Amino acid sequence: METALMPAEDANPGSPTLALTGNPNSGKTTLFNALTGARQHVGNYPGVTVETKEGVCNHNGRQVRVVDLPGTYSLTAYSMEEVVTRDFLIRRRPDVVVDVVDASNLERNLYLTVQLMEMGVPLVLCLNMVDAARKRGIEVDAERLSARLGAEVIPTVARTGKGKEALLDAALRKAREGAGGPPLVISYGNDIDEAIAAMEALISSRAFLAGSGPARWIALKYLEEDGRILAEGDAADPALSASLKEEVRKVSVHLARTLDTEPEALISDQRYGFIHALLREGVVRREHDQNRLYVSDRIDRFLTHRLFGPLVMLAVVMALYRFMFTYSARPVAWMEGIFSWLGRLASAHLPDGVLRSLVISGLIDGVGGVMSFVPLILLMFFGIAILEDSGYLARVAYMLDRVFRIFGLHGNSVISYIVAGGIAGGCAVPGVLAARTLRSPRERLATLLTAPFMNCGAKLPVFALLIAAFFAEHREEVMFTITLIAWTGALLAARLFRSTVIRGPATPFVMELPPYRVPTLRGLLIHTWERTWQYIKKAGTVILAIAIILWAMMTFPALSDSQVGRFESERAEILASATTEKKAELEAVDRAQAEAGLRNSLAGRIGVALERVTRWAGFDWRTNVALLGGFAAKEVVVSTLGTAYSLGEVNPEQGGGLAERLAANPGWNRVVAWSMIVFTIFYAPCFVAVVCIAREAGSWKWGAFSVLFNTAVAFGLAVAVYQVGTLLGAG
Amino acid sequence: MGKIMLRQMKENQSGVITAVRVRGELGQRIRDMGLVPGTAVTVCGRAPLYDPVALKVMGFTLTLRNNEADHIEVEVE
Numbered sequence: 175m176e177t178a179l180m181p182a183e184d185a186n187p188g189s190p191t192l193a194l195t196g197n198p199n200s201g202k203t204t205l206f207n208a209l210t211g212a213r214q215h216v217g218n219y220p221g222v223t224v225e226t227k228e229g230v231c232n233h234n235g236r237q238v239r240v241v242d243l244p245g246t247y248s249l250t251a252y253s254m255e256e257v258v259t260r261d262f263l264i265r266r267r268p269d270v271v272v273d274v275v276d277a278s279n280l281e282r283n284l285y286l287t288v289q290l291m292e293m294g295v296p297l298v299l300c301l302n303m304v305d306a307a308r309k310r311g312i313e314v315d316a317e318r319l320s321a322r323l324g325a326e327v328i329p330t331v332a333r334t335g336k337g338k339e340a341l342l343d344a345a346l347r348k349a350r351e352g353a354g355g356p357p358l359v360i361s362y363g364n365d366i367d368e369a370i371a372a373m374e375a376l377i378s379s380r381a382f383l384a385g386s387g388p389a390r391w392i393a394l395k396y397l398e399e400d401g402r403i404l405a406e407g408d409a410a411d412p413a414l415s416a417s418l419k420e421e422v423r424k425v426s427v428h429l430a431r432t433l434d435t436e437p438e439a440l441i442s443d444q445r446y447g448f449i450h451a452l453l454r455e456g457v458v459r460r461e462h463d464q465n466r467l468y469v470s471d472r473i474d475r476f477l478t479h480r481l482f483g484p485l486v487m488l489a490v491v492m493a494l495y496r497f498m499f500t501y502s503a504r505p506v507a508w509m510e511g512i513f514s515w516l517g518r519l520a521s522a523h524l525p526d527g528v529l530r531s532l533v534i535s536g537l538i539d540g541v542g543g544v545m546s547f548v549p550l551i552l553l554m555f556f557g558i559a560i561l562e563d564s565g566y567l568a569r570v571a572y573m574l575d576r577v578f579r580i581f582g583l584h585g586n587s588v589i590s591y592i593v594a595g596g597i598a599g600g601c602a603v604p605g606v607l608a609a610r611t612l613r614s615p616r617e618r619l620a621t622l623l624t625a626p627f628m629n630c631g632a633k634l635p636v637f638a639l640l641i642a643a644f645f646a647e648h649r650e651e652v653m654f655t656i657t658l659i660a661w662t663g664a665l666l667a668a669r670l671f672r673s674t675v676i677r678g679p680a681t682p683f684v685m686e687l688p689p690y691r692v693p694t695l696r697g698l699l700i701h702t703w704e705r706t707w708q709y710i711k712k713a714g715t716v717i718l719a720i721a722i723i724l725w726a727m728m729t730f731p732a733l734s735d736s737q738v739g740r741f742e743s744e745r746a747e748i749l750a751s752a753t754t755e756k757k758a759e760l761e762a763v764d765r766a767q768a769e770a771g772l773r774n775s776l777a778g779r780i781g782v783a784l785e786r787v788t789r790w791a792g793f794d795w796r797t798n799v800a801l802l803g804g805f806a807a808k809e810v811v812v813s814t815l816g817t818a819y820s821l822g823e824v825n826p827e828q829g830g831g832l833a834e835r836l837a838a839n840p841g842w843n844r845v846v847a848w849s850m851i852v853f854t855i856f857y858a859p860c861f862v863a864v865v866c867i868a869r870e871a872g873s874w875k876w877g878a879f880s881v882l883f884n885t886a887v888a889f890g891l892a893v894a895v896y897q898v899g900t901l902l903g904a905g
Numbered sequence: 906m907g908k909i910m911l912r913q914m915k916e917n918q919s920g921v922i923t924a925v926r927v928r929g930e931l932g933q934r935i936r937d938m939g940l941v942p943g944t945a946v947t948v949c950g951r952a953p954l955y956d957p958v959a960l961k962v963m964g965f966t967l968t969l970r971n972n973e974a975d976h977i978e979v980e981v982e
Contacts, residue, residue, distance in 0.1 A: 248937040252930045281963045282939045312964075398933075436928060442936035446944070465919070465947045465961040474966070480953045572968050576954040579970075682934040683957055683973060687966040 189230075189237040190349040191266070195259060195290060196274030197283050198245035199565075199688035201302040203227075205274055205332035206242040207700055209342075214242075214704070224254045226262070227704075233342040241268065247282070249289045251402040254615065263295055264387055269349035271295045272341065277307035277314050277329070280458060284449045291325070294357030294388050298344045299327040300337075306689075310468060311461030319457050324355065333694055357388045362444045366397065366437060369425040373397075373418050382414050383407055396422050397437040470689035474569070483573055490566065491592050494557045498550060499599065499631075505549035513542030531729060532722070540721030543807060544714040547603050547862065552706045554593055554604035559701040561589075562611060563693035568685060575683060581665045582672025582680070584617035591621075591664065595628035598657050602626040602863040606870055607709065614681030620668045622870050623880055626859035627664040629656060632808030636854050639812055642833040644847040660855050667887070675879075709866070716865045724806040724861070727777045733770060741767040762820075769820040777802050791853065791892035792846040792900075801853065807860050845899030849892040856888035909981060911946070911974035912958070919947040920979035927976035939963050940977060 196202040206214070210229025227242040243262055244255035251257055263271065273290055275283035290297055301316055320327040326344040330337030361367055373393035376382070383392050383406055395403035396418045407415035422437065429435055435443075476482055517534045524530040561567040571585030578587050587609070588596075594605025605625040612618035629637070637656055645652045672678075741763055748759045772778045773795070781799030788798050796818035803814040816832050836842045858881040859867065868877030908923055922944045925935055939962055940946070949966065950959040956971045 248933070250930075250933050250937070252933060279963070279965050282965065285937065285939065438928070438933060439925065439936060442933070443941045443943075446936075446939060446941045464964045465945065467949070467961075471949060471961075471966070474950065474959075478950060478952065478959070483953050572957060572959070573952050575970065576952060576956045682931045683968065683970045684931075684934040684938055685968050686938070687959060687968055689966075 189239050190269035190346065191239045191241060192345050192349070193241045193243055193262060193266075193268035193271045194274060195243050195263075195271055195286065196245060196300075196302075197247055197276065197279075197286060199686060200245065200274045200276045200279075200283060201332045202245055202274040203242060204694065204697055205272075205300065205302065205330065205338075206240060207694075207697055208332050208335045208338055209240050214240075214700075224258045226258060231342070233339070233346065236346065238342065238346070241266075247286060249286070249293075250398070251400045253613070255613070257402065263290075263293060264385070269296065270298060270345045272298050272300050272345055274300045274302050274332075277301050277304045278310050278312050280314060280453065281446070281449055284452070285445060287323075288358065288360070288445050288448060291323070291358035292360065292388075292394065293391050294355070296348050296351065296355075297325045298341070298348050299323065299325055300332075300341055301327050301329045302332050304329045305331045305334075305336075313459040315457050315459075319452075322452050322457065324358075357390060359390065360444060360448045362441055365425055365428055365432075366440060366444075369397065369421050369437075370394065373421050376414060376417060376421075380411065380414060382411055393418070394441065397425070398441060399438060468689065470565075473690055474687070477566075478569055478573060483569075487570055487573060490561070491570075491588065492597070494561070494589075495592055495597055495600070497557055498553045498593065498604070502549040502553050506546055509542065509546050509549065513538055513545070516542075528729075528732075532725070535729070536722040536725035537718075539725070540718045543721055543862065544710065544717045547601070548706060548710065550601055551604050551607060551709050552702060554608060555705045556698060556702040558589065558608060558611060559698045560693055563691065563697055563701070565688045565690045567611060568687050571685065572687060579680060579683075581669045582617065582620055582676075583665075583668050584612045584614050584621065584681075586612050587617065587621040587625075587668075590625045591628055591661075594625035595630040595633070596657075596661065598629040598653065599631045599634060600628060601630045601632075602628065602859050603866055605630075606863055606866045607705070609870060610705070616672065616676050616678045617681060619676050619871055619876070620671045622867055623671060623876065624664040624668045626863050626867075626880065626884070627660050627667065627856055629660050629855065630808065632860070633854055635809065635812045636804075637851060639815075639833055639836070640847040640851055643836040643842070644844045656851060656855065659852065663856055663887075713862070713865045713869055717862050720861045720865070721806065724803075727780075728772070728775050728803065728806075730776055731774065733767070733774050737770065737774070738767075741770075765817075765820045768817050772799060772814070772817050788889075790896065791889060792841075792849045792896040793853075793892075794841055797850060801850075801857065804854070805858055805861055807862070808854075811854070845896055845904050848899060849896040852895050853888045853892040856884055856891060858882075858885045858888075907981065908978055911960075911977040911979050912971045914946075914948045914958075914979060914981065916948050916950060918981060919945065920981035921945050922977060923980050924978040925976060926978065931973060931976070935969070935973065935977065938967055940967070946979065 194202050194206055206227065206229065209231045214227050214229030224244050226244065229240050229242075231238050231240055241262070243259045246253070246256045246259050249256050249260050262268070271290060273287050275287060287297070287299065299320070301314060301319070304314065307314065314329070316327040316329050326348065328337055328341040328344050330341055362370070370390060370393045373396060374389045377389040377392050383403070386392060386403065386406060387395075392403060392407075396407070399422070404415070407418065426436055429437060429440065433440070477486055517538050520533045520538060521530060524533060558567070561570070567586060567589075570588065574585035574588055578585050589611070590605045590608045592600065593608050594600050594602045602625060605628065606622045609618050609622040609625065612621060637653065641649055641652050744763050745760060748756055748763065773782065778795070778799050781795040781802060784798045785793075785795050793801070796815060799818055800811045800815040803810040812832070819832065819835050821832055821835065858864070864877045864881055867880050868874045871877070914920060922940055922942050924942060925932060925940060927935065944962060947961040948958060949961050951957070957968045958971060958974055959966055959968045
């Protein structure tokens with residue numbers, strides 16, 4: 175990753191920038207929504223998958239730019255969230271930083287505050303959720319806290335907007351003061367303090383990493399062995415960086431000998447010590463013992479119970495799945511209706527030819543393809559937002575961690591898998607997008623690369639066709655086996671990725687189980703809409719472009735005039751002769767022409783050329799071109815197969831005689847059917863999913879990887895099935 | 906009474922952390938969440954497969970894996 179993640183930006187003199195920081199679950203995003211309403215957008219930094227939202231709010235006739243930085247517990251270099259937050263504060267220099275702290279959870283929340291103060295940013299504290307704290311018998315004396323911290327502390331209830339105006343007043347006051355005060359100085363004990371003093375002198379004397387933070391903060395980061403600051407330092411001034419490291423080494427050796435500890439440990443210990451001292455003498459009053467059990471804990475007794483926990487989880491995940499796919503059916507049908515109407519409109523008004531084909535099969539079908547996923551994505555994000563905002567998603571991760579960790583995944587990977595088709599009939603596109611809730615980068619990547627192995631709704635017609643043709647009497651058993659194969663394959667592939675291409679230790683699980691909360695409708699809607707809009711905007715354009723390319727591949731080159739002429743003359747012959755079944759015969763010619771056209775197209779030619787290789791798996795050119803079409807959308811496999819067998823455009827739901835055709839074809843048997851089933855489960859995701867993988871993984875490299883790797887695995891397995899099956903005479 | 910590792914604590918048992926013996930990212934994460942010497946913890950539950958473990962720390966609920974709890978030494982009554 176480059177050092178300059180955030181390019182410095184001209185500060186707009188008219189509207190000050192207010193940056194929101196805070197722990198996850200501190201109500202930071204709720205406050206952001208309360209301040210900016212719907213006037214917000216997701217800021218995007220190249221190569222960074224962490225969201226930074228920006229919005230505008232008006233206060234006393236002044237416009238304020240509000241930036242919602244990712245929620246973090248600390249400011250280390252171990253996670254993208256922390257790096258983005260740090261870089262923003264250092265390089266963009268917001269006019270004021272509002273740190274949101276949960277009033278019921280002050281000690282841990284102040285740990286981040288203390289680090290912000292050590293950076294010397296202009297700070298205002300937002301003491302949030304004071305109502306919830308009061309209910310728990312916790313009362314915080316904001317004035318006393320403010321006096322001790324040396325920063326304004328404003329009590330708020332972000333859900334209702336209470337305290338919002340006072341907070342903005344304080345923030346703008348702070349912004350007007352200009353730069354923040356001197357950085358906070360905490361004593362870390364004699365040994366470290368001496369080392370810091372020596373290092374600070376060295377750093378200041380040569381303005382070392384002056385753009386990356388105050389001298390003392392740089393010294394602290396050296397002591398914490400912060401990967402990014404060390405790398406920056408090595409690049410900027412290797413000699414000075416080496417002498418700083420030498421200071422760190424000396425104090426480390428000393429601490430190890432005398433106190434059996436290391437600087438990074440001592441620094442966090444002392445920060446907490448500082449906070450404990452700060453909160454003494456009446457800043458926080460508690461009616462109850464701090465670790466008493468609240469309502470939320472009592473709910474957890476049931477919801478994470480050894481027996482009931484998993485049962486409820488199963489029900490919740492099933493409910494999410496039903497909710498998504500049941501309620502999206504109708505809007506999806508409306509979308510399809512609108513686009514097929516547009517198609518008819520175009521065909522009525524455009525002359526027959528390439529342009530019409532481009533508009534209908536390329537443009538309209540392409541946009542329709544993008545939009546047809548929208549209802550599904552919208553409902554998926556809505557459902558997940560409920561699970562996330564209520565706090566239940568963290569419990570899913572907690573309960574499933576033990577199982578998914580074995581495969582190098584995260585407990586929440588289960589949501590992606592189910593949505594993608596873990597219960598046959600999902601969709602890989604929202605499945606890939608659902609991985610966004612995972613905060614562990616390696617686990618997240620492994621999840622979104624393997625989720626497409628699940629059996630999405632569009633793969634089902636392929637299975638249905640093959641089952642009807644070859645396994646009609648074992649429908650349920652075969653479908654169950656297919657689901658089992660998909661799960662096994664996905665989990666094993668994840669395991670493989672995590673020990674090869676995404677190698678690395680499991681991301682520490684250390685996770686907060688936030689108290690259960692009723693989500694706010696406004697928060698849910700904003701969440702859902704903004705994520706869905708991102709899909710339409712970012713993925714939509716690419717998807718449309720690829721749809722047009724695929725259309726061209728299936729259309730060009732066109733049949734030559736003489737070839738078309740032959741079909742025309744056949745038609746003329748039939749019309750001229752006196753047969754009564756002219757219509758049927760004419761249709762047969764049409765279908766034959768469609769087959770010839772498909773075979774002649776670039777896709778068809780590729781299919782024919784690939785026959786030499788795909789013979790190993792038992793596939794002829796017809797299967798090849800159908801599977802190739804499946805890259806556009808898996809729904810296309812069956813209909814293309816229909817065209818290739820001169821049956822015209824087969825309706826995937828009915829099969830239209832295709833099953834009988836396959837069953838009777840000498841090139842097909844049960845072994846070939848299994849070979850194609852296995853290939854269909856594992857091969858390249860449809861390109862819409864590929865585009866989403868590339869977007870979510872932050873690199874096209876991963877999109878290409880999923881196409882190549884999946885297809886290679888699928889082909890290897892299909893060949894194995896076909897060869898072994900044929901050898902055993904199972905056909 | 907004595908020092909044991911956090912993993913060995915039973916449900917509803919309380920104790921005070923005496924040492925966190927791990928460096929790097931895991932060590933930092935553990936300490937960032939307030940698991941530092943002197944902090945009182947109570948085990949409030951375990952996941953259905955006995956791992957991870959849920960703790961009450963400074964008034965909030967924290968979960969961590971057993972192999973992560975292995976680095977944390979606790980003084981229990």
